[in-house]
Amino acid sequence: MAFIPRHAYIPPESIPRSYFLGHHRSGLSKMTSMLAQIDLIIECRDYRVPLSSTNPMFERLLQGRKRLIVFTKRDVGSPFPPTLADKKREALLSSHFHPSTSLFTASTPKDTNRVLTLIRQHARDRQSLTGSRLLVVGMPNVGKSTLLNALRAAGVHKGKAARTGAQPGITRSIASSVKIVEPDERSGAGAVYLIDTPGVFVPFVPDPETMLKLSLVGCVKDGIVPLETCVDYLLYRMNLVDPEAYGAWCPPTNEIGVLLENVAKRTGRLGKGATLDLEAAALWVLQKWRTGHMGKFVLDEVSEETLEERRKMDGAVSMNQAKKRGKEALRQKSKSQNMEE
């Protein structure tokens, strides 16, 4: 019989929905005080969650400021060459965020040069002998420090200036500025300096599914949301795209227990007394997906409607406002579900 994936997923209401840490708060307040000296903001978002990785607090803070939006990790969110659906989604995002420029990147020299070209253009347009100061901002673990290092290597041929890592929270405070472009006497453009900032999470995530998505892509530290719950949601999403994505380790299934047992057996993830270590298996699956080895796909639905919904939500900046809007959204959702029944 043909495999039928689950058609819906109801996330447990018990999933924690806040992850706003001390260094997020202090980073944000320092950023706010620095903004007056900043000429261009580079905002990084994760390609796989282009809407969920927006931060309403940045939206308010950065309103009206010149911004370049870099959607990172395209290599793990879209196959190569990209599908028509990927191209359409990117076009929709670009037009939605206009006049900010959107770029969709992987950490390759070619993509780094595309970002650098726009930065050089900006410096030429400014014609400031004292140079330009840029701030790179975004949610935790979206690839800000990786981008800074790549721009520095390509722009001034210098080594790593910022620490990077697979878990969120590697950058804890605002660093000193790093030169990424030398001054250009011919065009009159001054040097360009980039300042790295700690990733800042949202004060409150309005719905549990968004928290699951942010956990899957690594914006939230592993373990805050139970790993098995994260991988169960991932299994649901993989099955909708391609149940063969994990075919090398397990036949198509809707049962998280079956997937984890098969993975633990086939990869030798064993605990005390040779019992299967399902937690280690869950982490292994998560990492496989994060590195693009269990299907490359985007978790957010991007349409005119979802973009508009997100725009409204980005008005909610405080914890209380975000909670209120989250509750209201859930009320509306269950109301429309009741009407459908």
Ligand SMILES: Nc1nc2c(ncn2[C@@H]2O[C@H](COP(=O)(O)OP(=O)(O)OP(=O)(O)O)[C@@H](O)[C@H]2O)c(=O)[nH]1
């Ligand atoms: N596949 C892929 N991985 C990337 C890309 N950019 C960054 N990464 C990886 O994502 C992880 C996080 O990168 P960082 O640069 O440390 O992220 P950050 O935004 O500075 O993180 P915080 O310290 O939490 O603010 C690292 O393991 C990087 O190697 C990309 O374009 N593609």
